[in-house]
Amino acid sequence: MSEARSAGAGEGPLAGKRVMVPETRELEVLARMLERHGAEALRCPLVAIVDAPDPAPVEAWLRRFVATPPDDLILLTGEGLSRLLGLAQRAGIEAEFRAALAGVRRITRGPKPQARLRSIGLGSDLAAAEPTTAGVIASLAAEDLRGRRVGVQLYPDNPNHALLDFLRGAGAEPDPVLPYAYATREDDARVLAMLEEMAAGRIDLAVFTSTPQVRRLSGLATPERLREAFAQTRLAAVGPLVGEALEAAGGRVAVMPAESFHMKPMVNAILSAMGAPPDVRA
Template sequence: MSGAAGGALAGKRVMVPETRELEVLARMLERHGAEALRCPLVAIIDAPDPAPIEAWLRRFIATPPDDLILLTGEGLSRLQGVAQRAGIEDGFLAALRGVRRIVRGPKPQARLRAVGLGADLSAAEPTTAGVIETLRAEDLHGRRVGVQLYPDNPNAALLDFLRGAGAMPDPILPYAYASKEDDARVLAMLEDMAAGRVDLAVFTSTPQVRRLSQLAVPDRLRAALAATRIAAVGPVVGQALEAAGARVAVMPEDSFHMKPMVNAILAAIGTPGSGEAA
C-alpha cells in the first residue's frame, strides 16, 4: 500500500521492522506519502512454560510485594493473560491495586490505565538506567520488589542495584520472542538497503536490531545500515543500532514512542510545512 500522493514523505521508501504495532506505524507513515516496506523482524509469544509464571502470580497474590516494577506494557498484558487462564485474574488485579507500581515508560503506564490503575512512580527516563536513578531516591531496604523482565535481557544491573539497596527482588519473565519474517526476506531487505533502494529504516526495539545482527554477515549489515538513513524510537534502541554499526539520524527528543518518532521523521526528512503526524 502506497501513501498519499504529494504527502510530506512522498517518494520515500521506509523499512518498517515493527511487529506488534506494524500496521499502526506503517499507516502513520503512509498517511504522509511514504511507501512502507513491511518487514516484521520479531514476534512476541507466550513463554513456553507457563508454570513458573503461574507460581509467581500465586505468590504475588498470597503475599503481595511492596513494589512492582513494570518494564514493558507487554509484560503486564502477558501476566494478566496467564492469570486469566489459571482462573486467578481477579486475585492478581486486587493484589496489583495494593502494591506500589513503578513503570519504566509510557507503555506499561498505558497498560495499567487499561485495567483502571496508574503508576505510583515513573522513571525519569524510559530506560533501565532511568529506573535505577529514580529509585536511588527511595528507601528500598527490606522491601520486596516484583520485577517484570523482558526477553534477551536478564537485567542484572537492575536486580543487582535492588539487592545492593537492601531490597529483595522477585523477577519474572512472562513472554518470549520468536522470529517473524523468514530469513530470505530479511536478507533481501538488507540488500535493498545496501543498494540505496531504501530511504529510511525505522527501528522500535532492540530485538529487531539483535535479529539483524544474528542473521546477517557483519560487513553486509554495516553496509546496509551505512547506506540507509536510520530512525530510532529512543536512546536504548539508538545505542543498539550504533553498536551494530549504524549512525542514528532521527530520534525524538523525548516521549519515546511512535507518534513523536514519526513527527521527528517529518521534521528531519519531510517536505517543508508537513505538520505533525496524525
C-alpha cells in the same frame, strides 16, 4: 521482503520515500501513520512476541503475587503486563491479580507500561525520569528499599542483572518474572533480501523500534554487510536504547525523538527531519 501496501501513499511530505518498518507489536499503526504522509511503507516484521514457553514459573509468580503481594512492582514493558494479565485470566485468578496489583506501589519504565496500567484503571506511582533501566535505578536511588519485596517484570534477552543487583544492594528482595519471549517472524531469505535493498540504496529510511530487531539483523548478516546496508540507508530509532544498539551494529542514527519514545513522537521526528510540520493526529 514484505510487500508494501501503498494505499493512500503518494501525497504529503514523505511522498516518494520508501520506508522499511520492522515493527512487530504495532506494525500497522506505524505503517499507516507513515502512509498518511505519502510514504511507501515496506512491512518486514523481524520478531514476534509469544507467551513464555513454560508458563508454570509465571503462574507460580502470579499466585505468589496474589497470596503475598510485594511492596513494589517494577513494570519495564507494557507487553509484560499484558502477558501477565492474560495468563492470570487463563489461570482463573485475573480478578485476584488485579486487586493485588491495585495495592502495590507501581513503578514504570516508559510510556507503554503506564498506558497499559491506565487501560485497567490504574496508574503509575513512580515513573522513571528516563525510560531505561538506568532511569529506574536513578528514580529508586533515594528510596529506602531495605526489607521491601519488589516484583520485577523482565523482558526477553535481558536478564537485567544491573537492576536486580541494585535492588539486592539496597536491601530489597527482588522477585523477577519473565512472562513472554521473542520468536523470529520473517524467514531468513526475506530478511536478507531487505538488507540487499538497503545496501543498494533503494530504501530511504529504516525505522527501528526495539533492540531485538537490530539483533535479528546482526545475527543474519556479516558485520561488513550490515554496516554497508546501514551506510546506504537513513536510520531512525524510537529511543536511546535502540539507537545504542544500531550504533553498536555499525549504524548511525539520523532520526530519534527528543523525548516520549513511542509511535507518535517517532513519526513527528521523521516529519521534522524531512522539514515538515508535526502531525497532531499522528
